[in-house]
Amino acid sequence: MRLETWWSGAALAVLVLTAAGTVVLGASSVVPAQPANNLVVGLVAEPVALDPAQVTDLNSNRVGRRVVETLVAFADESTQIVPGLAESWTISKDGLSYTFKLRRGITFHDGTPFNAQAVKFSIERQFNPEHPANKLGKYPFAAYFFGNVQAVEVMDDSTVRFILKEPRASFLAILTAGAASIVSPTAALKSGQDYAANPVGTGPFKFATWDRGQRVVLDKNPSYWRFPVKVDRVIFRPITEDQARLTELLTGALDLIVGTPPDFVAQLENHPKVTLHRQVGAHVWYLGFNNSKKPFDDKRVRQALNYAVNKDAIVRDVLKGTGAVSKGPVLPGTWGDDATLKPFPYDPERAKKLLADAGLASGFSTTLWVPESGSGMQSPVAMSTVIQSNLKAVGVNVSLQTMEWGTFLAKLRTKEQDMFALSWMAGSEDPDLVMYPLLHSSQWTPSGPNRAMYKNTRFDEMLAQARLTTDQGKRAELYREAQRLLHDDPPWIFIDHEVQTAAHSKRVQGFKLHPSFDLRVETISLK
């Protein structure tokens, strides 16, 4: 090859590239305008799989739950329970059997009928090792949600009965979880191990395509039973980089983004092109003590540290308002909340006095384990650093040990922790789904999530009693008393409840964030 030829070839290539670039730059009007009735949503990460029974992350659920539905559901703006695919239900006096009357005439997106068999299939596949679909997936909630289910019985085509091993008043709340979604048995068996990438349900949108790394496309279900869906198509795009997601929203390439980074909230607050939403979610971020270890076995020490931490500063300066100061595990303003309780005020002097009363006037040294990131962890390292300096001011020397999320969870099972930063997304306002697993003494790690190894006999009794009580008013009284008890004998430093944020362009109408962290785009219409 003569060099001139090579060189002219190279020059030509540059020319072509430049020309192509120019064409592209000038061609933005040539690219077809976006279909007016398509909604484009920017997610922080790509869904892992679209079968809510097989995933634990928010993004997968936000997409997957548009396709499948549950027997009972949350109301539009709260986590109060309303009928879903079941139109009514009865609970036996002993609290052991739940009988659901199913809606008739609903079909799955593949045309097969929704019926009692499908309910039995969807739930039993998760916990029954003999079930034909049990080996087709991994079901992380099988033990946690359905370990208490003895059997699911088909009474007739539209009646199904759940038999429990022991009574549990929060069972209806469990049935609102993504893992309790009803799938098309035909589709699940046909797709086998690939079902999680081809979900089929009864929801407002049906699965269309998934271009890996690029987009998940859902099309409107024209015969949706609840209401006519106003958007033709929803396109979910994973965009990890915050600046890119924001840019795409501001340039109109995205209609809606969820999970606005704290640093951008102020910028979006008064932006003329977008509307910002905030909503406290059913979540709690806490700093757990190892209650079984000295000096944390003394409640005065635990109270002192609650007074020592400036929660307002964390919420204002680190989280930029994307958190609400917490006074305990239960979400403020919900039915189980005790409105008379107030968060521990920031009072370092009182903290020092309590420490002195406990014989620790000269302070002590301890360690705090912090995950670098993790589901629901907000800004763990920055938040823990503020806590560390707050505690130092009252004489408590904390050494921070940050670790990777999986390592962190595994290490907490060793019971060697002094203090640790962790959060919990109950996804429901039912206090049983946050207080029982995190604080009942039967739930101590390693077998349960009570990683603070908290044990308070009176508290245990109240929680157990509340599980046996089906009357919500009576349950609420028990939970309120339990919260007062936790305030006096705090198992953790109570920090915050996450305020979720979403921002959308002005053409999006009728969107609301839901306290369960679900992303209900089916309520949206486009201008």
Next chain:
Amino acid sequence: MSRYLLRRLLLLVPVLLGVSIVVFLVLHLSPGDPAEIMLGPQATAEDVAGLRAALGLDQPLPIQYAHWMAHVLQGDLGRSIRMRQPVLGEVLTRFRATLLLTVTALLLSTLGGITLGVISATWPHSVVDRLSTLGSIFGASMPSFWLGLVLMVCFSLWLGWLPASGMYGAHGAGSVADLLSHLVLPAVTLAAASMTIIARLTRSTMLDILRQDFVRTARAKGLVERAVVLRHALRNALIPTVTVVGVQAGYLLGGAIFTETVFAWPGVGTLMVQGILARDFPLVQGCVLIVALVFVLFNLAVDLLYAMLDPRIRYE
């Protein structure tokens, strides 16, 4: 030549075997447990132990490796732990996007770098030369993710000329123009550092060569300057440049991880980052094996290119 090629191709086997062992060990020995990450904080110890057993993670490492290798040799890279999709299909789909990005960036950096280098060497201390020197210092010292963000804010947010992320518009598979418009920012971001390195190298080699006797002879013969520079000097200056281009190809494949993450480019880099965060062993191992294979083939191609450029180089 064909014997040389065969020998080089056979050498791939030990190289890839070595890569597979290293990536397997690094992943399995680094902290983090896929079962814990997948099941999350509500999982019981029994759940985690059960999932570990189902995934074969409770076996001794040599057995896990042997099991994985036995499947790889049959062309089966296994199923991703978190996505439960076959790894091979997943990686190949994503790899096309990475290859498009990397090759475009390589083309940009090579052509742009050589052009700049030749101009700088032919007219040293000219405005172009000075600008190119300044650009090189910037290009080499700017982290690519930062440059990417700056370009994104300028060209997408402020000017509105180019899309900020993705490979196609959200509404359809899109046209070539759609693809190119999405390609510009990530390709320029990825190419920037390599381009400056190639430009500096070409400039210094060219300056050396332009001072040599055969160039003076060529000029004395009465050849036009264009022929002297392009036919005589540049051809000789290209040998070290080609070596560097080969090295840069590997660098670009690696650097694509950052660029892809910034621009949500659906390549193997973003897939690998998600895989590493979830400790998705089969997925990451599969990604690394395929990237390593391509990298080795790239280097082989560069070696073959030497022979084309310099008739004195012969492979036996």
